[in-house]
Amino acid sequence: MLGSGLGYRAELAEEIDRHADRIDWLEVITEHYLFADEARERLRLLARRCPIVPHGVELSIGSDREPDAAYVEALAGLVEEIDAPWFSDHLCFTRTDRVALGLLAPLPRTREVARRLAGKAQRVQQAVGRPFLLENITYYVDLATPLTEAQFIAEVMEHCDCGLLLDLANLDINARNHGFDAIEFLQTIPLERVTQVHLAGGIDGEDMALDTHGEAVPSRVWDLLDELVARTPIQATLIERDTDFPDDFTELLTEIDRARTALTARPAELAGGA
Amino acid sequence: MALPDALAAMLTNDAELALLQRDPAGLRERYALTDTELAMLVGARPAGYQVTRRNVQAKLWRAVNTRLPVTAAHLRDHQPDLWDEFASTVVRPPRPVHEHGIWESERLTTWLVAQDHGPLAAYARYELERAKLGRTGTGTPAGLRPAIHRRRVSADRLLTLAAGARVVVFDYDVTAGPPIHQLPERRTHVALHRRARDARVLAYRINAATASLLACCDGTQTADQIIERIGHGEDQAAIRAALDGLLAAELVRLT
Numbered sequence A: 001m002l003g004s005g006l007g008y009r010a011e012l013a014e015e016i017d018r019h020a021d022r023i024d025w026l027e028v029i030t031e032h033y034l035f036a037d038e039a040r041e042r043l044r045l046l047a048r049r050c051p052i053v054p055h056g057v058e059l060s061i062g063s064d065r066e067p068d069a070a071y072v073e074a075l076a077g078l079v080e081e082i083d084a085p086w087f088s089d090h091l092c093f094t095r096t097d098r099v100a101l102g103l104l105a106p107l108p109r110t111r112e113v114a115r116r117l118a119g120k121a122q123r124v125q126q127a128v129g130r131p132f133l134l135e136n137i138t139y140y141v142d143l144a145t146p147l148t149e150a151q152f153i154a155e156v157m158e159h160c161d162c163g164l165l166l167d168l169a170n171l172d173i174n175a176r177n178h179g180f181d182a183i184e185f186l187q188t189i190p191l192e193r194v195t196q197v198h199l200a201g202g203i204d205g206e207d208m209a210l211d212t213h214g215e216a217v218p219s220r221v222w223d224l225l226d227e228l229v230a231r232t233p234i235q236a237t238l239i240e241r242d243t244d245f246p247d248d249f250t251e252l253l254t255e256i257d258r259a260r261t262a263l264t265a266r267p268a269e270l271a272g273g274a
Numbered sequence B: 001m002a003l004p005d006a007l008a009a010m011l012t013n014d015a016e017l018a019l020l021q022r023d024p025a026g027l028r029e030r031y032a033l034t035d036t037e038l039a040m041l042v043g044a045r046p047a048g049y050q051v052t053r054r055n056v057q058a059k060l061w062r063a064v065n066t067r068l069p070v071t072a073a074h075l076r077d078h079q080p081d082l083w084d085e086f087a088s089t090v091v092r093p094p095r096p097v098h099e100h101g102i103w104e105s106e107r108l109t110t111w112l113v114a115q116d117h118g119p120l121a122a123y124a125r126y127e128l129e130r131a132k133l134g135r136t137g138t139g140t141p142a143g144l145r146p147a148i149h150r151r152r153v154s155a156d157r158l159l160t161l162a163a164g165a166r167v168v169v170f171d172y173d174v175t176a177g178p179p180i181h182q183l184p185e186r187r188t189h190v191a192l193h194r195r196a197r198d199a200r201v202l203a204y205r206i207n208a209a210t211a212s213l214l215a216c217c218d219g220t221q222t223a224d225q226i227i228e229r230i231g232h233g234e235d236q237a238a239i240r241a242a243l244d245g246l247l248a249a250e251l252v253r254l255t
């Protein structure tokens, strides 16, 4: 089990250093390190102290064309260099041939798209040589598709042997914005494929709940974590905080502790199943 | 699958987004959508498009902020309408990951210059030039420090501007900022320099004479030739000293 980790951000670097003994592992944004020599050197030093997982935002695995070969090669180099236990990116597209959105955009949830994506993800996993975890995104445009999000994820998983990074904050926000039941979602996806979890807080906007990564993890998301670990063993949780960093870092440490407690407090019949 | 093309266009262009309500058949035609794909787009709530459109613009701001942090913060804090005007027109092309933010920053800078946004355009150009040379350092000195005259120019070798150096001219004194709106309006020459193995870019405010001296260091002339060409009488010693200084500061190298 990797344990309870925190998203590494420059704004938090000093505090992360100071409290290294209370953070089991760190997740870094892949693109910050792929082609950056100086940052890479710092990452190598960090990787000597604790496990590091690269988390990408620009692979665009849902784009029509195959992922950029130079990107995948560089990713493989990064993963090997820091000996990452796995790497992750999102179930989405961020660009087409003509437009770079710079944002995780939702895919048309059809079986055909799911299968094509699964094939590409499988090939990326093969090229990188470590487990590839795919993450559910927050989406605000809810395309009127034949599959629900959970069915789409299940279809992807059916056609590759990649893992899942289940973002419970995204699940909570999507469920509220689009009116579906988060528990039913958990019952539909292959939970045994969930390796890692993301936990974060958002805000309620005028029309929709918004995923800001700028608030404390809300109780609804903690409840979902309990629901999840009651059903399946999870190897790692991660607190994501990108904005409005708390003045008092112990707020984040408390969340990390709470996630660790939830992770290890599995029912007896599931304990040892990992 | 044509739907991602249509969705990407709708999320980056208000006119395309408006088509969904106004002329869905036109949208279908433009992106060769099937009836099923069009129904998927039409069936999504308008609020979802609006929120995502705002997020796309926020990501654009963040991309610019990685390269032009002062300009981006100024637009956000002091001229948000100007930012919105810019952001509403921009469709970002796919670029390699390591160039993140450069295309967007160039586009914004060109736009600000074309619109004649005086000090803001000058500062955007300043930040862009620095970004292109390397990562911006903080607290870099404005104004050339007294050089340490250890190295002397040799008479028979050609002088060239250092690889990581460039001279840029502004109509505002960008080295006096930020804040951007208080930049003095005066013609200002700035030498930017990123030394080998140093990620920071140093900025030196230089006078016009030094700028023309640097312009002469183009790899075709020796120090003597340069002095001969632009020096008169007593000036010659001063020019030689200045060249020594530029060499010591590593802005110029001998080839």
Ligand SMILES: [Fe+2]
Residues within 6 Å of the ligand: A135, A167, A170, A198, A240
């Ligand atoms: Fe996440």
